[in-house]
Amino acid sequence: MLKDITLGQYFPIESPVHSMDPRIKIIITLVFIIAIFFIKSLWGFVAVALYVIFAVKLSRVSFKLVLKGIRPILFLIIFTALINLFMTNGEIVNIGGVPLKAGFLKITKEGFYSATVMSLRLVFLVMGTSILTLTTSPILLTDGVEKLLSPFSKIGLPAHELAMMMTIALRFIPTLLEETDKIMKAQMARGADFESGNIINRAKALIPILVPLFISSFRRADELAVAMECRCYRGGKGRTRLNELKIGTRDWIACLSMLTFMAVIVLINMYL
Amino acid sequence: MIEIQNLTYSYDRADDKVGGLALNGINLTVNDGEFVAVLGRNGSGKSTLAKHINAILLPMGGYVYVDGMDTLDESKTWDIRQSAAMVFQNPDNQIVATIVEEDVAFAAENLGVPPDEIRRRVDYALGAVGMTKFRKEAPHLLSGGQKQRIAIAGVIAMKPKTIVFDEPTAMLDPSGRKEVMKTITELNRKYGITIIMITHNMDEAVCADRVVVVDKGRIIIDDKPRNVFSDVDKMRRIGLDVPQATQIAFELKKAGLDIKCDILDEQECVEEIIKLCR
Structure with a gap:
């Protein structure tokens, strides 16, 4: 029974996202995470949602699987939302002339807004990283991390x-x-x-x-x-690989899509 | 070719008296293409001997030459390990990667072989052990015998001249043993790889061209399997068994029947007994 466990949550099917270079996928995911934290308006999240839907469709992984990643941190999301909702200072909301305020708890317009933004951020954060781990096998993921960190080996990082x-x-x-x-x-x-x-x-x-x-x-x-x-293992020096990582057309297209996404986010932040 | 000259080794450096030596004056030459089985009781020094052949252990006295390279010469260590590869008892503790073909590629990757040549070697090695169709599987889902064959493929990818097996079937079930033994004999007969196999199992030793018996750090017998096993009394004195078929013949002869004693496998034994009945 214990033998059946899957390593990580890799979902082994063929798709354009699966066959991308792991390095590019890791970089795109990192940029995506940073972008999420820059978004201020709800319009920005519409762009993010569209981008995520596009990526999931392209990866041929079911939405249910991507959303499953949210379950373990659901408590955290609700907790953050509630704290933001009740503890943010600002204009107190009135319903039928009754201000929503009890002791130190209060519901403000700003609180409502930041609760929504925070929970959306967390949800998309998990979805974005889930797409990475669902479409990349652990071995490719480690290969990607190794290659990305290898420039730092000059300053003593054992990549x-x-x-x-x-x-x-x-x-x-x-x-x-x-x-x-x-x-x-x-x-x-x-x-x-x-x-x-x-x-x-x-x-x-x-x-x-x-x-x-x-x-x-x-x-x-x-x-x-x-x-x-x-078997003649003597560290990483002079080692070759059976499957060398190669960046292809597909990866450049993905980078382009990421840049477009970033541009859209910046524009939304400036004008909406 | 492996040449061992007057090799001595002790695990305890302080203990210089003769009794403390794991190996005490071993002389052995293994020619290219030979299949040698090394037998001995627990603690006889047979595993210690095996570890000297690919420079995991270095001689304290005497010399070990692998294809003319001295194992004491540190600049040659990696060439020696590539030329005389080693497969161990527990397949689980030899497999490094999470995918079969990645694991088979490991040794070739370490040697800095170019990627397309690694691909060729991996395909060749998996073919040689008959595991081609499992190349994308995860090793932990395979049976013991299959895992051991992957471990063998992993060293074949280095293109070694000699493979040293240290009790390769000790942790396997009977069907796994059979698979692995078939693979080992095939490597010797079909691919011309020199085999040195440490074993406890007498029925496996019968497959070899030559049997070397080690006891208390010395080689006491070095002969063809037929000659070694026919002397059942001597083997018992050393504390070793003989193949089952040989034992049956031996007991029958002791009971007064006219049967020859140098029988090695079931088939021969059956034929001899039928001859007796006529």
């Missing part, structure tokens, strides 16, 4: 090492989950109880799982290191 660590971590997640499952079953067969008792007792019951898991991870790490050295 290749970071990417290698991420790849190995991804590779070993299912293996370690399987092992945890095995150890848990072995402990349960000998009468260990993981389900009853209060939180402290349950946390204590985890120690006999974590200790063997740690020990075996160290053993694995040692064996993997030897196996990697046997």
Whole structure:
């Protein structure tokens, strides 16, 4: 059962967005995030919404999947919206001559406006990044990060090492989950109880799982290191790749669309 | 060609007395294209010997030459590892990448091979172990035997002359063992790769051209499998088994039947027993 877990939330289908260069996708996503924080008017969000819809359609991923990313932070969105709604100073809203004010809580026009803007920002932030992770496999994502960070290796940033660590971590997640499952079953067969008792007792019951898991991870790490050295691994220097990243026409078109989007946002900010 | 001359090694540097040596004066020459099985009990030094062949461990005394390159020469370490590759026991702890073909490419990438040549080598290596159709799979979804074949493909992509296997089937189920053994014999017969295989399993040792028995850090037998296993008493004294078929023949002979003792596999054993019944 644990074997079936998917790594990240990559959705493996073929689409123009999937086959884009991961570096370009990461950059576009970053620019998109920055753009969202510059938007002041609601018209700006109309442009953002159109852009996101366009990207989702192009990626052939279902909207439901993209929206699913919002669920874990729904609480955060509601919380931010409420704080903004009740705590912003400004002109208090009257309904039928009754001012909406109780103690230090009040509903103001400005509060209503900033609550909407803040929640829209968060929603589009998650949707934008979801498109990136849904259309890019973890391995391409790490490749992209490695290539983007490689100019900084001159000032001592270990770009290749970071990417290698991420790849190995991804590779070993299912293996370690399987092992945890095995150890848990072995402990349960000998009468260990993981389900009853209060939180402290349950946390204590985890120690006999974590200790063997740690020990075996160290053993694995040692064996993997030897196996990697046997396959002539000696760091990132002089390494080539099976699939070299290439920036194609598709990527330039995507960049162009991003620039157009930015221009629209700037214009809206200036005139609307 | 692998040449080992008077090799000694101890894991405990302070312990210089003879009893503390993991390897004590090993002399062994393996010619190109040979298939050598190395047998021995736990702690006999057979894994230590294997690790000397691709310079993971360096000799404390004596020399190891891989294709004429001395393993003590640090400038040659990577050439040696490319020429004499190594596959370990646990396939899970050898696979680096999350996609089969990326993992097979790993060694070639480390050697700085150009991308289109890596592609050719990956296809060749996956073909050699019969895993081409799994090239886009995630390794954790494969069976033990399949994972081990991926690990083998991963070293074949370096185009080694020799592959050292350190108990490659010890963690596999019977069908996985069969797959991996078939792959190993094929690499030797069809692709001409020299094989040095450390093993516990006598039935696997039978596949080799030559069996080397290590005990207490010394080579005590070096002969053809048929000659090695026919001396059942000697093998038992060392603390090793013989293949099941050999054992049956041996017991029958002890019971007074007229059967020859140098039987290695089931087929031969069946034929001999039928001969007896006539």
